Amino acid sequence: MTTTVRLDNVEHAALKLRRGHGPHFGEAVNQVAIFASEFQDVQREYPILFARVSDDQVQPVAILGFDREENLFLDGGRWDAAYIPALYRRGPFQVGFSDGEAVVNIDLAHPRIAAEGEDGDPVFKPHGGDAPALNAALSALRTLSAGAAAAETLSSLFTELGLIEEVKLEVRISEHSTIDFDGYLAVTAEKIAALDGEALARLNAAGLLDVAIFAASSLGTMQRLIARKQRKLAAAA
Template sequence: MSPIVRLDNVEHHDLRLIAGPAGGADDRVNLALVVPAEFAEVQREYPILFRQAEDGGFQAFALLGLETDENLFLDETGWRARYVPAIQARGPFSIGLRDTGDDEPDSMVMVDTGHPRISRDDGEPLFLSHGGNAPVLERVLQALRTLHAGIAASDAMFAAFHAAGLLAPVNIEIQLDDGARHALTGFFSVSQEACARLDAATLADLNRSGFLALAFYVIHSTANMRRLIDMKTRRHAS
């Protein structure tokens, strides 16, 4: 039987969430999916890059490390960042959809009861003793709402970026002080040069839809690459 079940405040009244990575691999990734609603926060911490899927669609990611399964923002105490992407902040929780026969299926909060961060003895309780959601569960629910609403917004954003000619491939090559080299290929970003060439009508359309600010968030986020290199250099040295 799958350990992923619908979260129930009666059946799971005593469940707790352990803070931090808890020895799991979920947070030990160098890319974290992000959605447009997060860009304002993400661009203060991480470079934002795009990848194209086999179906031709695009997804946005926060770059967390220079190697596969490397999260430079993670140590034995947990995340060392002011903002944790919602896909990671949700922890062992997800959104499930139940077909009700209507046009819109019902959404449900699912929990992986077999996850190492779920416990009945340690961590913060998900529910208050007198009923209702505890603060830790409210934070999880906010992350889930961000992700659930963000998928459709991502599609619309990328369609607007493509129509405006803003998407451009980027290849990143980095050499550390000790001579180690790292190459990041297959990514896309927003072209600053293409933004500068936009005509007034396209600028107005992007601004009206809110996508112009998102484009500039992506451009500004590239400054975090220097921070990532410094973090990698310090980790090598230690």
């Protein structure tokens, strides 16, 4: 039986969302898919790399950790960053379609759904209207929708213009410990600088020139991510 239904302000008037962050919300991952519409925010906090889906398709991802199921931004029920990727901000909500119209659906089996009587953030205000928790999720859904519309163009144009290249990183955690971090692609400042005027114009016309620049700029956050890993290891020693 499906647990995803159309959100209804009468039927779901008492619905609440659990607060906080952690593995129980599916957030113990070392990467998360992101979209062009959020690159400007993502690049300030996370390295942006690309995972190859097929020969001509790539998926941008924000790197959260180096080991499997390692999210270095999770800290005692908090997500320690100024920006959380949209896929995790949307909570149990999804965009659906009914008679050709976009609607908001909700997965009632999602771990964010609070049990009856449990404390949480209300989805709707007591006397009607969207509560802040729902408004935040709707903002994330708008980000995802805008990004999904540009995803195919980003993938094909970045690939065609040779903007993305394989990266192999040897991450030095300590004097005697390194992690081989490979299997990803990246946009670098050198690749952007090597583009001719026509290629730059095509990127700009597609609204993706700044996106490429954000991706290249994000690589500077890798050292901060390494520092998080070092602090985690030091705390466990």
